[in-house]
Amino acid sequence: MSLYAGLQKRAAEGRPLRVGLIGAGKFGAMYLAQVPKTPGVHLAAIADLSPANAAVNLERVGWAPERFAAQSLDHALRSGTTHVGDDWQALVRHPAIDIVVECTGNPIAAVEHCLEAFRQRKNVVNVTVEADAFCGPLLARKAAEAGVVYSLAFGDQPALICDLVDWARAAGFGVVAAGRGHKWLPHFSQSTPETVWGHYGLTPEQARTGGLNAKMFNSFLDGSKPSIESTAVCNATGLTAPPDGLTYPPASIDDIPSICRPRGEGGVLHQKGQVEVVSSLERDGRPIGYDIRFGVF
Structure with missing residues (x-):
């Protein structure tokens, strides 16, 4: 049922x-x-x-x-x-x-x-x-x-990732990597709640009208929230966190299988069975076609 x-x-x-x-x-x-x-x-x-x-x-x-x-x-x-x-x-x-x-x-x-x-x-x-x-x-x-x-x-990205991991394991597949997409560039980590709304194309007044919390939305932008959510995925699934932190590799959906594999196999992961967050932007800020910004893998 x-x-x-x-x-x-x-x-x-x-x-x-x-x-x-x-x-x-x-x-x-x-x-x-x-x-x-x-x-x-x-x-x-x-x-x-x-x-x-x-x-x-x-x-x-x-x-x-x-x-x-x-x-x-x-x-x-x-x-x-x-x-x-x-x-x-x-x-x-x-x-x-x-x-x-x-x-x-x-x-x-x-x-x-x-x-x-x-x-x-x-x-x-x-x-x-x-x-x-x-x-x-x-x-x-x-x-x-x-x-x-x-x-x-369920419906939030960590639970959706966990659901995918559970499905894959139940179907007999080994999980090399799991994670989510995100719009991220290194300088976003310098954002503060006072400067965050410009990154979302909003004015402070529009944010107040929508009941949006500046600290919360800044945590999305600067990478704090993806890191927290990735930790929750590790807790729930037993996957490991990258030892030096998330790297946010730029990748399209088609590129994820080749990027999210161990470094010894040509990818960016420290090891198999790891979480990672994939950026929808190239390091120079160009948007990546067919990105997974709002999705999970």
Whole structure:
């Protein structure tokens, strides 16, 4: 049975998965935009440090105010609506919540949220990949000890890479390299949150209107985020990190098999079974045709 068929079955039987979301910022809002269209899922509660900001994001992605007007989590469960508050512990500890989605972007807080969820025997989807890069194997061990599921967010690049690795291994293939694409040049590492928006073709005002976080988007540009995500892939798959850091070799999709192989075989890798991030730009800034900037391999 497919995931979608399973969710449809739950919807038809009136027993949706009851989800609690911690963190309703930029990435939380992406989930909020989609969850009303997902059958068999009831987002019963949202916990955010600023419920007012969470409400703004809910309306921005198309939620009618009455859909998140529940005065308590119990009220939300009875009415099929959503409660918005600031008490993440009450959310995690409520017996009706099946799955906790951690989406704060704060790795220290995320670890605390995950550990408490495991203590409460809750399954966790961890969108805060920085927390997984920091201590993902330990979180996975704690989840296993509690008998619950710990997962990265499917659809985000690290989880998609892990899915490809799992498919390849299950099909009997050895994995030489796995990773993602990225638009990267060496001087991007000098970018700061104060200078980042010019690289994206945005003004600071446009970024504020879109609810974009300068520190977060600078981490995409300067290579911090790809490094963090690659660490999460290593944690989940057992692949190794390059000993001297990611090299961001320029390559088209067609070039990846010849570039992402060990140096002794004409490639750039330190060894087989390694993660890497491929740049969509030549070192002189020229765009590469048929690039994998937004994809994974």
